Amino acid sequence: MQYFVGEQEYFKGIGKIQFEGKGSRNPLAFKYYDAKKVIAGKTMEEHLRFATAYWHSFCADGTDPFGNATIDFPFRKADKYANAIAKADAAFEFFTKLGTPFYCFHDIDASPDHEVAAEYEKTYQKIADELLARQKASGVKLLWNTANVFSHPNYMNGAATNPDFNVVARAAVQVKNSLDVNVKLGGSNYVFWGGREGYMSLLNTDMKREQEHLARFLSMARDYGRSIGFKGTFLIEPKPMEPTKHQYDYDAATTIGFLKNWGLEKDFKCNIEANHATLAGHTFSHDLQVCADNGMLGSVDANQGDSINGWDTDEFPTNVYETTQAMLVILRNGGLGNGGLNFDAKRRRNSTDLEDLFIAHIGGMDSFALGLEVAQKILEDGVLDSFVKERYSSFDTGDGKKYEEGKLGLADLAKLGHSVKIEKKSGKQEYLNNLLNSYLFG
Numbered sequence: 001m002q003y004f005v006g007e008q009e010y011f012k013g014i015g016k017i018q019f020e021g022k023g024s025r026n027p028l029a030f031k032y033y034d035a036k037k038v039i040a041g042k043t044m045e046e047h048l049r050f051a052t053a054y055w056h057s058f059c060a061d062g063t064d065p066f067g068n069a070t071i072d073f074p075f076r077k078a079d080k081y082a083n084a085i086a087k088a089d090a091a092f093e094f095f096t097k098l099g100t101p102f103y104c105f106h107d108i109d110a111s112p113d114h115e116v117a118a119e120y121e122k123t124y125q126k127i128a129d130e131l132l133a134r135q136k137a138s139g140v141k142l143l144w145n146t147a148n149v150f151s152h153p154n155y156m157n158g159a160a161t162n163p164d165f166n167v168v169a170r171a172a173v174q175v176k177n178s179l180d181v182n183v184k185l186g187g188s189n190y191v192f193w194g195g196r197e198g199y200m201s202l203l204n205t206d207m208k209r210e211q212e213h214l215a216r217f218l219s220m221a222r223d224y225g226r227s228i229g230f231k232g233t234f235l236i237e238p239k240p241m242e243p244t245k246h247q248y249d250y251d252a253a254t255t256i257g258f259l260k261n262w263g264l265e266k267d268f269k270c271n272i273e274a275n276h277a278t279l280a281g282h283t284f285s286h287d288l289q290v291c292a293d294n295g296m297l298g299s300v301d302a303n304q305g306d307s308i309n310g311w312d313t314d315e316f317p318t319n320v321y322e323t324t325q326a327m328l329v330i331l332r333n334g335g336l337g338n339g340g341l342n343f344d345a346k347r348r349r350n351s352t353d354l355e356d357l358f359i360a361h362i363g364g365m366d367s368f369a370l371g372l373e374v375a376q377k378i379l380e381d382g383v384l385d386s387f388v389k390e391r392y393s394s395f396d397t398g399d400g401k402k403y404e405e406g407k408l409g410l411a412d413l414a415k416l417g418h419s420v421k422i423e424k425k426s427g428k429q430e431y432l433n434n435l436l437n438s439y440l441f442g
Helices: 046-050 054-058 080-098 116-138 166-187 209-226 252-261 274-279 284-293 320-332 352-381 383-391 398-404 410-417 430-442
Strands: 050-053 102-106 140-148 189-192 232-234 268-273 297-301 341-343
Touching: 046 352, 050 080, 050 430, 054 080, 054 102, 080 116, 080 352, 102 166, 116 140, 116 166, 140 398, 166 189, 166 320, 166 430, 189 209, 209 232, 209 252, 232 297, 252 284, 252 398, 268 274, 274 284, 274 297, 274 410, 284 297, 284 320, 297 320, 320 430, 352 383, 352 430, 383 410, 383 430, 410 430
Parallel strands: 050 102, 050 341, 102 140, 140 189, 189 232, 232 268, 268 297, 297 341
Antiparallel strands: none
């Protein structure tokens, strides 16, 4: 990765972020993320495949439902096109100073939106050329992009699931162009986040018809993407609600069921966001495991929520218990393939210094790096895996094995049930919690 600075340096006084080790007290240095350190045959950079999110890092200005903007961006220009160019310069300067090898964006994060579709297309393609030039100059790659078909008032009733066909057609303009741009930029994946693909009330909703329309739209997008040479993975990002009352991609299990029902599972996988999993009443590692068990773990939006606040707070991940358990699933899965760990996280509204953007990412990268190291120690030690294997050992031989292999009928199983002797066996949850602590703090 080449250090990139455009016509103007925006993050002055901040150089390339270095690894200094856990003894360092420098807030602008990595304590655990050593990009070239080899773990289990791959470098940390190869395992973690970090990406920076364009929208939170270079668009989110601290505005919330209760207050106006608090964060100033030094690249902000009055002219929309000039602003997009300056934003791209600032973004690639940030990527290369921080050392994230990938980035992600929504179309209107990077390129100005236009009411006229033809103007939207023209400008988007021009900005894509600018992004490509910066990718070539820096070595930073596109992990994925997507179309924002949820923010504009046109999409207040959804995009692909909108009851008005005209809105569905307008959404196709953005998705088609975003796929065109993805191929131009060499994107590894393409994401669908259905921010409004759900309902607020069943009183005005034909849910069956909307889901049929969603499946048709995804199929058309898949077919178009393949026709223009997109060889990557299509990703669905589950979320249970917010902004809608109920979204159709509620969680990993619901999303996988939908994809399999419509024959999309060969082209689509899941992009799991930690905070979305917890909003659905699951742990982060639960939704990752559901995907891994179904061969559909594609990529990860790395963040965390707040257990007190009941909404999508998109905080930078600092909980090493969560990152360790996440990395256990990812390592057992054989990694993320062409996916990665994208920081779909934003600075807090009162973190207004430019260096806070670096500090937030450094903390998230260190948390996953430490989680990776601890998870690998757990796997190498084998105690946890051996415990789980022993817990299910009654299915490894004899009648238990016959049951798993489908060689017993219900009558056979019931007959065996007459003579079994059941012994109480502890699940040892407290022991396992303490064992996890010993790896983290030992």
